[in-house]
Amino acid sequence: MAANLIWGAQIYLGIGAVVALAFLTVGLGRVDAQARGVWVFRPLLVPGVLLIWPLVVLRWAALEWQAGEGQGRFRPPLAAQSRAALVLALVIPAIIAGALAIRQDVPTDAAAVQIEPPR
Amino acid sequence: MSVTYVPVQWNRNKWVYDAVLLAVIAIYIAVFLRLGTPEVTRPIDGAILRMRAFGTCAFFLLTAILCIGPLARLDRRFLPLLYNRRHFGVLTAAVAWTHATYVYGWYFNFTPFNRLEALLSSSSAFGQVLGFPIEALGIFALAILLILAATSHDFWLSFLTAPVWKALHLLIYLAYAAIVAHVALGYLQDAENPVFVVLFAGGAVLVAGLHAAAWWVGRRAIDAAEWVDVAAPREIPEGRARIVQLAERERVAVFRYKGNMFSALSNACAHQNGPLGEGRILYGCVTCPWHGFQYRMRDGRAPAPFTEQIPTYVLRLHEGRVQVHRQANPPGTDVAPLVVPMEVMG
Numbered sequence: 001m002a003a004n005l006i007w008g009a010q011i012y013l014g015i016g017a018v019v020a021l022a023f024l025t026v027g028l029g030r031v032d033a034q035a036r037g038v039w040v041f042r043p044l045l046v047p048g049v050l051l052i053w054p055l056v057v058l059r060w061a062a063l064e065w066q067a068g069e070g071q072g073r074f075r076p077p078l079a080a081q082s083r084a085a086l087v088l089a090l091v092i093p094a095i096i097a098g099a100l101a102i103r104q105d106v107p108t109d110a111a112a113v114q115i116e117p118p119r
Numbered sequence: 120m121s122v123t124y125v126p127v128q129w130n131r132n133k134w135v136y137d138a139v140l141l142a143v144i145a146i147y148i149a150v151f152l153r154l155g156t157p158e159v160t161r162p163i164d165g166a167i168l169r170m171r172a173f174g175t176c177a178f179f180l181l182t183a184i185l186c187i188g189p190l191a192r193l194d195r196r197f198l199p200l201l202y203n204r205r206h207f208g209v210l211t212a213a214v215a216w217t218h219a220t221y222v223y224g225w226y227f228n229f230t231p232f233n234r235l236e237a238l239l240s241s242s243s244a245f246g247q248v249l250g251f252p253i254e255a256l257g258i259f260a261l262a263i264l265l266i267l268a269a270t271s272h273d274f275w276l277s278f279l280t281a282p283v284w285k286a287l288h289l290l291i292y293l294a295y296a297a298i299v300a301h302v303a304l305g306y307l308q309d310a311e312n313p314v315f316v317v318l319f320a321g322g323a324v325l326v327a328g329l330h331a332a333a334w335w336v337g338r339r340a341i342d343a344a345e346w347v348d349v350a351a352p353r354e355i356p357e358g359r360a361r362i363v364q365l366a367e368r369e370r371v372a373v374f375r376y377k378g379n380m381f382s383a384l385s386n387a388c389a390h391q392n393g394p395l396g397e398g399r400i401l402y403g404c405v406t407c408p409w410h411g412f413q414y415r416m417r418d419g420r421a422p423a424p425f426t427e428q429i430p431t432y433v434l435r436l437h438e439g440r441v442q443v444h445r446q447a448n449p450p451g452t453d454v455a456p457l458v459v460p461m462e463v464m465g
């Protein structure tokens with residue numbers, strides 16, 4: 001299971017590296033006027049492309065095909081943030097209270113046992 | 120608000136901000152290593168102490184980051200702390216990464232297996248609360264912190280669009296909950312030092328309380344009418360705005376300037392959705408309180424050579440009150456300001 005997870009992560013990052021190479025050398029200048037002819041900041045974007053390359057590919061494709069987002073670009077996810085903040089405010093105390101409730105204090109009257117090293 | 124991208128947009132304030140952050144981190148680590156848990160009975164325990172120093176440091180840094188947002192919404196005096204918060208986040212991710220490397224390099228250093236495999240398979244008791252694999256929670260939170268740090272450059276905001284970028288960065292809440300569980304089910308279970316327990320629980324509950332308070336204060340009623348009431352003209356301070364909720368995800372900022380002139384713009388800055396209605400009018404432009412992006416009052420366009428645009432709205436004076444039409448104009452649309460007669464202004 002662990003080996004499969006690592007293998008999957010390596011495949012994911014490998015594809016991300018290919019996407020990063022293509023996007024940062026060819027695609028970036030095509031979809032963002034502020035990036036045309038500017039190279040010095042591009043290495044900073046490599047980790048981001050590696051980690052979220054599926055989102056990069058989707059957005060790159062949308063921009064290549066001129067799929068504008070219209071007014072949606074200016075509508076902040078205020079409702080989602082407000083609800084997420086409220087959920088966080090409820091979850092945090094619950095986690096701490098739960099953790100303290102199940103905490104098992106070490107019995108102080110237990111005699112210490114000297115553990116022998118293996119022979 | 121740059122014509123072309125640069126690696127990092129430095130200015131004097133950001134240098135000072137980052138220098139203070141680095142100094143705080145360095146002092147915290149030094150003090151923790153000096154006064155930390157007195158378990159250093161053998162040299163090998165130093166690795167565990169350093170691991171805890173960086174781990175707790177990352178937790179308290181993230182706690183501070185998460186306090187800044189609601190504090191700024193509750194009290195405008197905290198707004199300057201929002202500036203450069205992205206550098207704060209990147210530093211926190213670096214500290215958390217250092218913590219993880221100590222865990223990886225110490226607890227799994229002598230395994231006969233692949234160290235990563237050993238880390239991922241060292242505990243698999245996902246079905247129980249006590250003894251839950253806290254490593255998984257830590258890896259999950261670290262992955263989110265790395266994604267947020269890696270996508271913190273201005274390019275990502277422009278490329279992904281502000282709503283998508285903001286939604287992605289809401290994952291910070293999930294990361295914080297995972298970190299709280301990581302500590303609560305891990306170190307908190309056998310911590311004998313009450314100082315840490317109090318600081319940990321106090322910090323986490325402070326984050327929860329501030330977010331609950333900001334949510335409560337931020338609730339606004341939504342008027343469904345075509346023309347939405349804003350305020351009497353004199354109720355809006357000169358050079359400032361009144362914010363009105365038009366829909367669940369839409370707010371308009373109605374500004375007063377030059378005494379009796381009024382203009383309405385989207386409350387969301389095109390840069391990072393900062394609250395323009397909390398900004399001031401400087402040199403004839405509204406200035407975002409978060410990062411200083413500016414827009415002209417009439418058409419919502421950033422002054423040349425910048426290219427950002429935001430939607431505008433139509434205003435009218437009705438029965439002595441300023442009203443805004445709920446339909447937003449396309450970004451950059453020129454709208455003549457509402458000029459309220461001086462006799463109405465009073």
